[in-house]
């Protein structure tokens with residue numbers, strides 16, 4: 285076998301990698317609420333020789349020999365995850381949030397079982413029973429809505445849906461919800477209808493790990509999360525639970541929904557969990573929240589309405605129903621000006637999901653770049669200007685040049701040894 289540098293062995297892929305680092309570094313403000321940038325040490329773990337091994341099974345109980353160091357790495361990831369989240373047990377093998385969720389539904393509830401999750405257009409995720417997802421195909425999902433007045437999940441509405449549908453499992457966890465999740469409230473509802481309670485903290489796990497958002501334990505029985513959003517780790521997912529569910533959770537991942545684990549990704553998860561234990565990460569997570577509040581201030585100067593009136597986490601959901609612009613048009617105008625957000629349905633959206641009447645704007649990635657309240661408030665104002673004047677060449681040019689200055693001032697990988 286001949287080892288060569290990727291630049292020589294595969295110039296086409298190499299060029300795409302080079303272009304991508306350039307794009308991330310210099311082209312736009314990344315404000316997709318589910319994205320982040322990992323540090324070099326996480327990239328190193330992910331690019332390691334751990335990829336070479338089959339490690340089906342769990343530490344100490346593998347189906348293949350030669351897993352001494354894989355056991356070491358997976359145990360580190362599990363121990364750190366338990367410590368970060370106050371869980372009894374962690375399974376760090378899920379390839380993605382979707383497979384983690386579906387594995388739990390299948391193993392704990394079974395095909396056709398009744399599950400209650402958030403209404404998708406009120407902040408839920410495709411893996412909470414949408415018809416285009418296998419979760420919607422295999423399980424009998426019903427939805428609970430946000431409250432008509434507060435646009436938050438309130439006990440009365442969740443209770444009403446729970447009593448009507450009598451689910452075996454309630455899922456609390458959201459992709460586009462700007463408020464703190466009240467796990468105690470969900471527990472009270474689950475107890476009332478004798479259901480299990482699962483939290484899907486994919487978006488907020490960084491905030492939870494840092495202690496700036498309430499923990500889903502001890503209220504929830506099982507907690508799933510991706511590992512690459514606000515927690516800023518290697519791409520993938522994990523499942524946390526109380527001791528009594530540990531064996532069943534493990535079998536829900538392997539062999540029920542996956543084969544061999546991606547051990548290089550698990551190494552990346554372990555390294556990122558160590559990062560998340562540092563005092564600096566707590567400061568980072570608090571800064572995310574402060575930055576999002578500042579972003580909301582900036583948006584308010586243009587009188588843009590936000591779902592629920594504001595935010596107490598890492599994102600805002602701008603409601604454009606009363607404006608002359610759709611979510612899709614706003615997303616496009618902003619991208620043109622160098623600000624990347626995503627169109628997003630808002631509660632009672634008259635537009636279809638491909639168009640929508642909202643945009644979701646998040647701050648974890650820009651906070652990783654080192655931006656603070658001053659910058660985020662200004663960015664909120666710029667977003668307002670673009671949304672109000674989507675066809676103005678002047679606004680577009682002004683915003684674009686200010687975006688370039690910000691990217692230049694708040695570097696990402698430049699100056700480190702990461703070069704693709």
Ligand SMILES: *Cc1c(COP(=O)(O)O)cnc(C)c1O
Pocket residue numbers: 318379380381382383408409411457458459484485486487510520521
């Ligand atoms: C992102 C997300 C997921 C799924 O993540 P994938 O890894 O993309 O499958 C699941 N649940 C919620 C709430 C999410 O936001």
